[in-house]
Amino acid sequence: MPTRYVCNIIPPSKLTELPPLSMDREGLANDYKGYFGRFLGRDESCVSKHYLYFALALTIRDRLMERWKSTNRAYDESNCSRTYYLSMEYLLGRCLGNAMLNLGLEDEMNGALEKYGLNLEELAELEHDAGLGNGGLGRLAACFLDSCATLQLPVIGYGLRYEYGMFRQEFNNGYQVEEPDHWLRDGNPWELERPEYTQRIKFGGRTEHVDDGHGGWRVRWVDSHDVLAVPYDIPIPGYHNGTVNTLRLWKAEATDVFDLGEFNAGRYPESVAAKNAAENITMVLYPNDAMELGKETRLRQQYFLTSASLQDILRDWVRRYGEDFSQFAEKNRFQLNDTHPTSVVPELMRLLMDEHGLGWDKAWEITSHTVAYTNHTLLPEALEKWPVSMFGSLLPRLLEIIYEINARFLIEVARCWPGDTDRQARMSIIEEGENPQVRMAHLAIVASFSVNGVAALHTRLLKHGLFHDFYQLWPQKFNNKTNGVTPRRWLAKCNPDLAHLITETIGDGWTTDLSQLRRLSLHAENPEFRARWRSIKHVNKKRLLALKAQHGIQIDTHFLFDVQVKRIHEYKRQLLNVLHIIHLYDRIKRGDMEGWVPRCVLISGKAAPGYWMAKLIIKLINNVADVVNHDPKADEALKVFFLPNYGVSAMEIICPGADLSEQISTAGKEASGTGNMKFMMNGAITIGTLDGANIEILEEVGNENFFLFGLKAEEVEAARHHYDPNAIIAGDEELQRVMHLLECGHFNQFEPGIFDPILHSLRSPHDPWLTIADFRSYIDTQRRVAEAYRDQEHWTRMAILNTAASGRFSTDRTIKEYNADIWKLEQIPAYLAGSTQSSP
Numbered sequence: 001m002p003t004r005y006v007c008n009i010i011p012p013s014k015l016t017e018l019p020p021l022s023m024d025r026e027g028l029a030n031d032y033k034g035y036f037g038r039f040l041g042r043d044e045s046c047v048s049k050h051y052l053y054f055a056l057a058l059t060i061r062d063r064l065m066e067r068w069k070s071t072n073r074a075y076d077e078s079n080c081s082r083t084y085y086l087s088m089e090y091l092l093g094r095c096l097g098n099a100m101l102n103l104g105l106e107d108e109m110n111g112a113l114e115k116y117g118l119n120l121e122e123l124a125e126l127e128h129d130a131g132l133g134n135g136g137l138g139r140l141a142a143c144f145l146d147s148c149a150t151l152q153l154p155v156i157g158y159g160l161r162y163e164y165g166m167f168r169q170e171f172n173n174g175y176q177v178e179e180p181d182h183w184l185r186d187g188n189p190w191e192l193e194r195p196e197y198t199q200r201i202k203f204g205g206r207t208e209h210v211d212d213g214h215g216g217w218r219v220r221w222v223d224s225h226d227v228l229a230v231p232y233d234i235p236i237p238g239y240h241n242g243t244v245n246t247l248r249l250w251k252a253e254a255t256d257v258f259d260l261g262e263f264n265a266g267r268y269p270e271s272v273a274a275k276n277a278a279e280n281i282t283m284v285l286y287p288n289d290a291m292e293l294g295k296e297t298r299l300r301q302q303y304f305l306t307s308a309s310l311q312d313i314l315r316d317w318v319r320r321y322g323e324d325f326s327q328f329a330e331k332n333r334f335q336l337n338d339t340h341p342t343s344v345v346p347e348l349m350r351l352l353m354d355e356h357g358l359g360w361d362k363a364w365e366i367t368s369h370t371v372a373y374t375n376h377t378l379l380p381e382a383l384e385k386w387p388v389s390m391f392g393s394l395l396p397r398l399l400e401i402i403y404e405i406n407a408r409f410l411i412e413v414a415r416c417w418p419g420d421t422d423r424q425a426r427m428s429i430i431e432e433g434e435n436p437q438v439r440m441a442h443l444a445i446v447a448s449f450s451v452n453g454v455a456a457l458h459t460r461l462l463k464h465g466l467f468h469d470f471y472q473l474w475p476q477k478f479n480n481k482t483n484g485v486t487p488r489r490w491l492a493k494c495n496p497d498l499a500h501l502i503t504e505t506i507g508d509g510w511t512t513d514l515s516q517l518r519r520l521s522l523h524a525e526n527p528e529f530r531a532r533w534r535s536i537k538h539v540n541k542k543r544l545l546a547l548k549a550q551h552g553i554q555i556d557t558h559f560l561f562d563v564q565v566k567r568i569h570e571y572k573r574q575l576l577n578v579l580h581i582i583h584l585y586d587r588i589k590r591g592d593m594e595g596w597v598p599r600c601v602l603i604s605g606k607a608a609p610g611y612w613m614a615k616l617i618i619k620l621i622n623n624v625a626d627v628v629n630h631d632p633k634a635d636e637a638l639k640v641f642f643l644p645n646y647g648v649s650a651m652e653i654i655c656p657g658a659d660l661s662e663q664i665s666t667a668g669k670e671a672s673g674t675g676n677m678k679f680m681m682n683g684a685i686t687i688g689t690l691d692g693a694n695i696e697i698l699e700e701v702g703n704e705n706f707f708l709f710g711l712k713a714e715e716v717e718a719a720r721h722h723y724d725p726n727a728i729i730a731g732d733e734e735l736q737r738v739m740h741l742l743e744c745g746h747f748n749q750f751e752p753g754i755f756d757p758i759l760h761s762l763r764s765p766h767d768p769w770l771t772i773a774d775f776r777s778y779i780d781t782q783r784r785v786a787e788a789y790r791d792q793e794h795w796t797r798m799a800i801l802n803t804a805a806s807g808r809f810s811t812d813r814t815i816k817e818y819n820a821d822i823w824k825l826e827q828i829p830a831y832l833a834g835s836t837q838s839s840p
């Protein structure tokens with residue numbers, strides 16, 4: 001590739017052998033001082049705290065760097081098999097605190113900074129979140145990488161380095177306003193640019209079939225418009241084990257100096273503009289969660305990711321094994337995080353055939369034994385389809401290959417079900433019609449040796465609903481891998497006081513074996529232990545309140561903190577929560593307050609900028625909050641907040657301070673959920689439907705420690721046929737009162753009619769989310785919540801038992817299952833001269 005970066009001088013070992021860095025506070029303090037004063041060139045006249053943070057990040061980064069190189073060397077020398085995790089999203093959040101935790105440097109670094117009178121926590125907050133994802137899917141990828149490094153598995157993440165991540169959310173008159181997230185503006189100490197591994201990516205053009213001189217032909221993709229992919233590597237440290245894995249993110253750049261010769265003389269500005277168009281590919285993350293738009297730039301992004309990653313992997317293969325691909329399938333796995341990277345299938349075929357000379361059968365043998373697909377949703381609006389016309393003009397060679405894959409696949413279907421043309425049409429990778437489409441999920445299933453759902457119910461619905469035809473053809477491909485979250489970030493780091501209490505009580509083995517939390521159950525019976533647990537919760541609630549101190553409204557930490565934070569989506573039913581808030585407000589107004597439990601309802605989450613219904617729901621929540629919070633009658637009884645700009649760092653403060661976790665989606669719609677797991681781990685009790693991983697949470701914790709309500713998935717499907725929300729409203733006086741408050745404009749007195757679309761959808765017999773159907777059950781269950789909360793000893797016992805039962809929801813467990821059933825990788829311990837850290 002760009003020869004300017006490729007050097008043929010091998011650095012001598014005298015240069016590359018480095019003594020291990022000191023891990024104590026003297027050494028850290030000295031390095032820190034050096035970075036601040038020499039590398040950054042700052043002194044006492046420095047007016048920006050940013051450099052104090054940056055010097056800290058560089059000090060920690062050095063300690064990662066030596067472990068990173070030795071991990072890579074260990075993988076290289078062991079000739080191990082590897083998994084490549086392909087994802088369009090990585091919602092990493094901040095890196096510094098995580099790196100210090102995993103390196104075991106927290107206490108020493110704290111001590112080092114104290115020498116200079118600096119506060120570590122304050123500096124750590126200066127880091128911008130890496131918000132390269134929308135929600136659950138992107139955060140799952142980040143948690144997976146943490147667990148892979150902790151389990152010492154050779155798993156490399158591949159993704160895109162978006163210049164602008166998830167937008168920053170602000171409110172204007174209660175409406176969401178999106179502000180650009182220029183997270184790289186102040187520089188990013190956690191990435192290492194690797195221009196020497198730049199790849200060239202083709203778009204457009206046409207294909208040419210040429211004689212290969214051996215009686216066959218080879219296809220050439222010509223007249224393409226090329227873009228360069230430059231990799232940036234991010235270190236992913238394992239927990240206390242010396243391993244540092246890699247996340248490689250691609251940035252789009254124009255080809256060398258943009259070919260001036262291609263343009264007519266005098267068209268210099270146009271040629272510079274062309275450079276811009278190339279770099280647009282990785283400019284911005286599409287802010288849609290569980291919703292597909294079909295935008296061409298998005299398809300470009302997807303292919304850019306898969307082609308760059310595959311070329312990178314094949315380059316390394318050829319360096320190690322030459323042009324011999326006989327062991328490629330055995331040594332490589334591609335795990336697709338949803339269908340977004342599915343172009344990996346035709347692209348791997350293309351590279352093996354057109355660039356490396358393999359025949360179709362060999363190329364297909366390799367492809368179909370290396371690709372594994374994770375499905376994340378059953379929602380039809382989220383299933384990816386691309387118009388054949390767009391696909392063909394952007395990626396002509398790939399479309400040819402997809403047609404060939406489909407032709408061969410449909411022969412197999414016809415052999416299995418002779419004459420069943422309906423089934424062939426249903427299963428075809430190409431959806432025929434006026435505007436034919438490529439169905440990415442079908443392509444992924446046909447080419448994959450493994451197809452997994454992300455919770456038991458979700459996998460069952462995949463097998464017997466959405467993908468039933470495929471399940472009948474290939475039952476052995478389908479399997480379940482219930483999601484998890486990493487207990488390092490989501491307990492040890494975000495809730496240090498609770499982590500300390502747990503370690504003091506049961507030892508520190510839980511950080512890498514979360515099932516050990518079960519031992520806490522015994523202590524739930526100890527009143528002293530419960531008192532300590534409760535006092536930690538109060539401190540965490542104070543910290544959470546500080547997040548919105550600017551509102552200047554007083555809330556006592558004895559209020560029940562009732563929390564729903566997640567993307568705003570109709571299926572997640574923030575509206576059901578609003579109906580309950582209005583019901584509580586109505587009870588206050590009419591003086592029905594016997595045994596009242598003061599409650600603070602906290603809602604947070606972003607809406608996709610083009611999802612007007614979700615944005616209207618945000619406006620409704622803000623209006624309801626405004627009315628409730630300014631009503632003196634509700635003052636000591638109910639508070640409602642919409643916290644702006646939900647993200648990973650916000651969640652790290654929110655989940656330790658929650659009492660009640662709202663997981664109230666329409667049953668059958670939430671594939672798994674992972675927010676539910678973070679809350680449970682931190683001792684919140686769930687109010688939830690039998691949906692996604694809620695079902696497994698209930699199984700682990702038991703009925704008596706979970707507030708279950710609502711229709712089950714099969715009941716939801718049955719109810720659709722005779723759903724009559726207006727009759728339900730007419731038959732429920734309290735619901736009638738709630739609807740009346742909404743419909744009389746109580747929450748929009750000076751904005752008449754703005755919520756009509758919401759009211760129509762609630763009253764529609766075609767409301768897909770059946771919000772009204774679950775109202776009564778939800779309200780009654782919320783009453784039981786309040787009663788339980790009044791008995792604080794009882795509530796604390798439930799909270800402890802929730803944490804104790806959360807062991808199954810560690811991504812360490814999830815990743816062990818992926819590895820045992822799909823990847824089959826060997827653990828490769830890192831070796832580091834002078835390292836005192838041992839494997840878990």
Ligand SMILES: *Cc1c(COP(=O)(O)O)cnc(C)c1O
Nearest residue numbers: 135136566647648651673674675
């Ligand atoms: C965990 C997490 C999510 C996923 O939340 P769900 O409740 O499972 O939808 C989304 N966004 C962020 C920032 C998270 O940390």
